[in-house]
Amino acid sequence: MAENDVVVIAERVVGGYPDVTFELLGKAKEIASALGGEVHCLVVGDSEGHECLGASDHLHLVEGEHLWPYNPHAWESAISALLSELNPRLVLASTGTVGIDLCGALAAQSGAMLASYVVDLSVQGSSLMAVAQLYGGKLMAECDLGDGPAFVTAIPGSFAGLAARVDGVADPIAHRHDGAEVRMRHVALTEPEKTGVDITSEEVLVSVGRGIGGQSNIELAQELAEVLGAGLSASRPVIDQGWLPKAHQVGKSGKKVKPKVYLALGISGAPEHLEGMRQAELIIACNTDATAPIFEVAHYGTTADLFDLVPEILDLIGG
Amino acid sequence: MKIVVAMRQIADLVEELEVDASGADIDREFVKFVSNEWDEAALEEALCLKEAHGGEVVVVGVDDVDFDQTLFGALAKGADRAVKLSCGFEGWMPTAVRAEILARWLKDEAFDLVLTGVQAADDLDGQLAGVLGARLGLPHAAVVVGLEPDGEGFKVTQELGGGVTLTSHATGPLVLGIQAARQAPRYVPISRIRQAMSAGGIEEVEVEAPAARAPRVTRLFAPEAKGRAEMLGDKPSEVAARIVELIRAKGAGVS
């Protein structure tokens, strides 16, 4: 029955489908089977490569004017129209731009519940129960989404163990949606500039966060990187403050890195940062706050002040 | 051009957050509340737009602990008006409630843009820009890193992850969740904030706290220490020696 169905919004905007789409499909299968419903997957705009979405029971391909490249206004209108047809119990998306752009609005329009930053989700009795990661990863909130329709945006990686990538889709269902009044028009899609700095190829990264305190202290981290034969990377605030160029950014909206060693200095470990570096082989974190979430993913940690620690390392190996 | 900037307070993440006796909220008695950093980016973008193209910047938000400070800060930085919506709500306000309060106030204000932060650290039931945009029936976009007036509307640039950006042309009014302004938020000396305080100038509006559907939090807790790091202590010289050892053992970097 439709009211027990689960919908996954496939979030392909450039390139191929991201891992999170398959993670969501895996979770959707689990939830749908607990509810006795089926899994629908929504592909909006260009449907190239949709064959890998075979884990869904029904694949919907929505085409129409303004739907490709990604256009938040047109996508919202198309998804909203399809959802009111499907009338599902649960809609799953990721906390990526599409999830942040659309899910709050879609849930508000339909009067559905919404939980974001979700890392766990289950059916308990007639309720959907979610666990969300809040306060930059410092606290988790377990919450009851009730027995009505709900939207959940999940943090990529949360359901990695369930990832379901099945090649081959029998009969995709084609839809057409031409927004009557689209007030947003596509202008340009821009890929990141190639600058010569490539933090993804470094074996060791010295990575600085807001704890570095200011532009003038970047030099200290640079010096450390040099003696360690490492690259220099950073969290988003360091980039937004203009202390380092964008090419150095690690995380959701920066680069995904997987070095042998990641030395995090003054980085709190917000989910958007962890998304970019949690797969490093060895993570060592320096943060004066013993409760900082970075210590959840780090293999080794210290609460020493980075301004005391770095000079000591330089003394040891700086020559 | 009239730009409304929706701002709010949030628990300072630099501090340790404790769970209160109910087990479902942070202990608000002991934590420091500060202005949401992404709202500060939204304010900065609004002020830059005003400086470049003229117009008016109105800062608005639902009253909360130390919100006056945020509003006076905004006035000192160059906002034209600061409005505090008081509804007697205490505790953890769902985004849906905040959006409803703002929407009711906005219906009597003509505006071209509503800018707010892309997120706040406790927005369990969604980020404000999308929820408010839907409530107002206006186009909206999140993770915005670029904004320019363009003909009849605006050019809006969003980050789509991995460094890819999308630029769209949108006809206003618009609601945008700002990720980063064109420059880091400006610093304003305490003396200017004091001046703003003595000039007063915060408009206070009484509003009703509407009911809204939001998830019921059953438990708030610190993440279970699963893969907790092995702590190396905090004596810098000893820690430094261990770190060098660890890096050498990986056979990477350090000669």
Ligand SMILES: Cc1cc2nc3c(=O)[nH]c(=O)nc-3n(C[C@H](O)[C@H](O)[C@H](O)COP(=O)(O)OP(=O)(O)OC[C@H]3O[C@@H](n4cnc5c(N)ncnc54)[C@H](O)[C@@H]3O)c2cc1C
């Ligand atoms: C859509 C979206 C995309 C995002 N993309 C990214 C992304 O790609 N990358 C990213 O990093 N973030 C991203 N963010 C931002 C993210 O949410 C966090 O705000 C950010 O990661 C925090 O950076 P930080 O850890 O450096 O700063 P903070 O959270 O402020 O942490 C600074 C830390 O330094 C510690 N510290 C301070 N002084 C010292 C000292 N002397 N010695 C040791 N420790 C010290 C403090 O205890 C604190 O834990 C994104 C956010 C959104 C909404």
